[in-house]
Amino acid sequence: MYINDHPLLESEFLEEITFFYEGKQLIAKSGQTVAAALMGNGIKVFGVSRKLQQPRGVFCANGRCCSCFVTIDGLDHTLSCMTRIEEGMQVFFNGGDPVVGRGGSGI
């Protein structure tokens, strides 16, 4: 949930921007990170862990723990807490290891 009237901070006017999560159009505030934009829309689970496929989301919000990976505009394993949300961004759930290969075909 976005905090519109923050009791401790000056109110700021932040422009609303739209982005897509799993193809669905959502609204964020400009200047937010992708992680915050997702949390602001009630999304807490951003992906699954590599081995045991357990749910993962924000843990440190500081780029240190790698728990918040998502796919952004085609790039797998991007840290959502260190990336700013942008108009039209396509964000996807991190379903596991990305396909890495030399030939571009995943082999």
Add this chain to the structure above:
Amino acid sequence: MEFELVIIGGGPAGLMAALTAAEKGVKTAIVEESFALGGQLRQQAQVLENLPKEFGKQSGIALAKFFSNKVSSIGVTALLGHTMIGTYRNGTIGVSNGKDTFPIYAKKILVTTGAAEQAALFPGWTLPGVMTIGAAQILLNRERVLPGKEAVVLGCNSISYDIAKQLRACGVNVQGIIEKKSIDEIDKELIEKFESENIEVFFHSNIEKAAGKQHVEKVWIDNDVLKKEREIDLVCISNGLYPVTEPLELLDCEFTYIENLGGRIPKYGSSFTTSNSSVYVAGNAAGITCIEGILVTASIAVTGILEDLAILNNIEAKKQKEILWTELLKAETGRYSKVHDARISLVNDFLPKEI
């Protein structure tokens, strides 16, 4: 790119140093991994009470803004979204913005990469909704997003006090603070502060486990007598900080382990020079301390750098360092006196390498 001074990390220590150096005409750059200056001050809504006189009393957020404005008006080059990721064979630092990697030549390097939060392990600690208390504060105050509605906090300390209050002000129900230690091991004044805010602290307690289908829904508090199950959607871990030192490792600085300074840290001398004579360290990267300590260590390191660059002569530099070390002693009294003692013995043991 070529600079006289390159500062790695644009938090309070790095910014303080950049300002002082630039005022003396040193061509300075800050390399900062995130997309804004201010470091961990950027989400600190609480008023910082004991800042050096010239700053008065202001919130961390206000101080971050003050520093960033000043630094950009004085002509410091700020490379935002840039991380120091390595060194070239000749010692030049390598910086990446995610797309390009390039060298930056610097006569002197100051590492002010700050600290990171320690995790605490219990079954279920990786579930979404379990996060560090700093992450909750970032979501709340930087991002203006509620991290949850019903919370418990693990760890009774001054940071969890400030942030528990902020969470509550924003409408999060803080059900209580869970603390492993017994009541007589915790600072009385701190306990009174929690009491006066009506925030319950469970001493001699721990989180036995956390559970939930997709994200955290329940915790079990093990407190000797009662094993209590609670419905929550947020668990905040406040388990202390450790210095962030990767750039110092890349720069071949010698390390040591000192519990009272937060763990593994670089060895340094009385000007905060490391074993690599062109590399300095300051702020929480040089040992976990209070905000005053963070700013003063940066001032000492800059004095050393100005001396090395022959902008200050030895006599002036010595005089300034003496004043600053007295200030540091004053900043690190009481709760931080163990930090200061550890720092002094580290500095006394420091023998610069023969060149």
